[in-house]
Amino acid sequence: MINPTLNVGEISESFTRDKSVQILDFLDEQESIKLYDWLNGGMPEDWWFTSIVNHDGVENIQNKPDARELINIKIKGANETFLNGGWSYVFDKTQPHRPECHCVECKFIAFLKSKVMLSFLKSVTEIDIKRLRAAFSSRYLPNFFLSPHPDRKRGKIGFTYSLSKDWRPEWGGNLHFLDDDYKTVTRTVVPVFNKLTLFDVPWRDGTPHYVSHVVSDVKTKRLSVSGWFG
Numbered sequence: 080m081i082n083p084t085l086n087v088g089e090i091s092e093s094f095t096r097d098k099s100v101q102i103l104d105f106l107d108e109q110e111s112i113k114l115y116d117w118l119n120g121g122m123p124e125d126w127w128f129t130s131i132v133n134h135d136g137v138e139n140i141q142n143k144p145d146a147r148e149l150i151n152i153k154i155k156g157a158n159e160t161f162l163n164g165g166w167s168y169v170f171d172k173t174q175p176h177r178p179e180c181h182c183v184e185c186k187f188i189a190f191l192k193s194k195v196m197l198s199f200l201k202s203v204t205e206i207d208i209k210r211l212r213a214a215f216s217s218r219y220l221p222n223f224f225l226s227p228h229p230d231r232k233r234g235k236i237g238f239t240y241s242l243s244k245d246w247r248p249e250w251g252g253n254l255h256f257l258d259d260d261y262k263t264v265t266r267t268v269v270p271v272f273n274k275l276t277l278f279d280v281p282w283r284d285g286t287p288h289y290v291s292h293v294v295s296d297v298k299t300k301r302l303s304v305s306g307w308f309g
Contacts, residue, residue, distance in 0.1 A: 080110050080190055080195075081106060081199060082105060082106060082107055084104075085105070091202060091203045095205070098278065098279040099256070099279065101275075102274065102275040102277070103273070103274050105240065105273055105274065111242065114183055114184070114187050114304075115244065117182070117184060118218065118242060119242075119302060122182070125142055126173060127171040128140060128142065128171065128173070129142060129170075130168070131150075131153045132167050132169075133153060134159075142171065158222065158224075165226075166226055167226050168224060168225040168226055169224060170217050170219050170220075172215050172218070184304075188211070188304075191306070192210065197308075200277070203277065204236055208235060212306065212307045214305070216302070216303070217305055218300050218301065218302055219293050220293065220300065221294065221296060221297050223293050224251075224290055224291060224293070225290035227287055228289065231282075231284065233285070234306075234307030235307075235309045236277055236278070236279065236309070238278075238307070238308065239268070239303050239304070240275045240276075240303055240305070241271055242273070242304070243270035243272060243299065243300070246270040246272075248269045249294075251291045252293045253268065253270070254270075254276070255267050255288060256288045257289070270301050270303065
């Protein structure tokens with residue numbers, strides 16, 4: 080499944096130098112298209128949950144037609160919390176499927192758990208990665224965002240595998256890494272189809288980062304699979 084033409088040595092050098100790396104054309108093209116097609120419309124809509132954090136706490140609301148009004152109210156509250164400097168976010172995400180599920184997403188997550196993937200990560204990061212700690216698919220639509228946070232004690236390595244096609248950086252939805260002052264942007268990751276981003280997660284302090292607001296009326300979906308290895 081991993082693109083056999085990748086230069087693991089060069090990728091490892093980049094990670095060692097920067098404590099993060101962006102790997103273009105990570106998967107075999109057919110596999111990346113298959114996953115994109117599934118998340119972009121092949122998967123039932125009610126398998127998505129709108130995950131929201133605002134002043135009311137955390138909620139995951141299943142995407143059903145009768146929930147739309149409630150979701151819109153919660154999104155407004157999340158944006159108000161964001162503007163007031165509070166911890167908040169809005170994006171669609173998947174929940175764990177039943178153990179016997181063999182959908183395209185579940186097969187990809189099984190690959191992330193595989194010896195092949197763990198061996199690749201060890202080769203790139205030179206960190207003793209033992210397992211996938213968590214993974215989920217996400218979908219950012221207009222006005223969705225993720226406010227700054229550090230991912231403390233989530234794992235040793237964070238990752239996001241981008242499946243956004245023809246995304247433009249001016250549309251927002253960019254992953255920004257911050258210095259410890261939470262003000263200085265140290266690097267920016269633009270969603271690019273079939274790109275895997277790996278970043279070091281210091282266990283005690285984490286790595287501050289956020290996803291900028293997606294602008295209104297964008298028709299393209301910002302799709303990715305994210306999580307942590309440890």
